[in-house]
Amino acid sequence: MLLSLISVTVTLWVSRAHGQETTCDPPNIANGLHAPYRTKYRLEDVITYHCDSGFYPSSRGNTAKCTDKGWVPPPRCSLKPCELPEIKDGALYKEYKYRPYFPVAVGEWYYYTCDDNYVTPTQVYWGYVTCTPSGWSPDVPCVKKCVADHLKHGHFPRKEQTYVLGESVRVFCQPGYSLQNQESVVTCTENGWSPALACLKHCDMPLLENATAIITGKAFRPNDTLDYQCLDGYETRDGNIMGSIVCGEDGWSRLPSSFKFAEKCGPPPAVDNGDITSFPLAAYAAGSRVEYQCQAYYELQGPKHATCSDAKRSEPPKCLDPCVIAEETFNENNIQLKGKEDKTYYAKTGEIIEFMCQSGHHAVTSRQSFKATCWEGTVQLPRCE
Missing domain, CATH: 2.10.70.10 (Complement Module, domain 1)
Structure with missing residues (x-):
């Protein structure tokens, strides 16, 4: 029994230190046979071995390679098929306690846990590996997990759900947003979600005219x-x-x-006491328009936009003069503004200006004249004596 559990001793014939090639002796596998059979094996040569009925090869496989340290892994045929399990991305429960008792027989099992971002195949916290004639099951104890969490500018069919390696889920992004390369499905991989789980802003191909x-x-x-x-x-x-x-x-x-x-227009025409609100261009396309504005107190008359059509521009607006009443004018007519200061006054075209006599004076013009209308820089003033 002991002989069946002991790995074969490998003799290295020549040391590399002497500049000669390392070789391995044929392995002596109790209760098993190997192939191909040679009297000497060179470095990197691989053999495959098979065990007699009732015996099991190493749980690390039934192949071995010739190395400068001998056959790796050591070929063996044992009544107990399972050596200490390697829990990649996890840990065997109290491994230090069980280590002296390996290998173990078919049917024996042990608890294990997985690292963060990995889960057991059943997605429970404690999993267990069971020794079978072909080795440990499951063969991949810990699988990568991906979580369908909050998604900015999008949503999942089911939030906070865990997906394992290889599983896919359809993602719904808001209009104007999409996954990378405008895909709609993400897959859980060893490196996380692929493509990246993010709804990114995008612009569709615009309509191109001419x-x-x-x-x-x-x-x-x-x-x-x-x-x-x-x-x-x-x-x-x-x-x-x-x-x-x-x-x-x-x-x-x-x-x-x-x-x-031929459909373009040149620079917009100038307007006295006014200008366009945008930076002037050398040429304007058909259908484009410019907006005009007047200087302070000048009143805009007509449409404030001038549009380019068939290489011609619509008539621009006018800026009508304001009425300017100086302080000297008030004194000459012995009048003053009603409810306003008697300094120089500016009135826009169409504005009604109310006057009254200065203290100690009386009107010599009609009562209606004390409500005068400004029109394109001219206003009929009342008079008092």
Whole structure:
């Protein structure tokens, strides 16, 4: 019995230190046979052995390799098939206590636990490994686990559920978000979820009018740039044949646009006492418009936008003059503002100005004249003596 449990002693014929090749003697396996059979084995040679009926090979397998330390693992045929189990990513319960009693017979079992991020095949805290004729079962005691947890900008069918190595789950991202490469399924791997469990912002391919995209067929993430080229006879708003837009958190920075050369308009016309609200361009595309604003106290008359159409721009607005009443004018007419200070006064076109006589004076114009209307810089003033 003892002889059946003892591994064969290996003799190394020549030391590497003398510059000669290491060799191994044929192993003497009690209650078993090996192949191929040679009188000498060179380094890295591998043998396969088989045990007689009722005997078991090492639980580490029925092959052995010739090394500079002998046959590894030592080939043996034993009545007890299972050596000390190796719990990868876990630990055998009180391993130090059981170590002297290995190998063990078929049917014996032992408790074990798994490390963090690993679970037993049954996903319970305490698992157990059982000795079988072919070795320990389960052969993979601890498997990788992945948890379906809170997902920003998305959700799982079932939250807080644990998945094991190889299992997959479908992920639902909010509109405008997707998994990497716009996939919809993640799989639990040794390195965690694949692809990464994150709903990322993306921009879909925009509709291109009179232009073609330089690069297509990819998911655009924030800060990604889409370059496009206008078709023949078209150009961008700034007069180029190529343009670009940027994907941002709120979508594309602007829609790509290309316009015919002949449909463009030149710089917007100037307006006295007014200007456009944007930086002027050398050319404007068809359908584009600029907004005008007047200087302080000047009243805008007409639409505040001028639109480019068929290379022509709609009529710009006008900025009507205000009425300016100086302090000297008040004194000359012995009048003052009603409810306001008697300093220089500015009134917009259309504004009604109320007057009254200064103290010690009386009106010499009609009562209605004390409510005068400003019109394009002119106002009819009342008079007092």
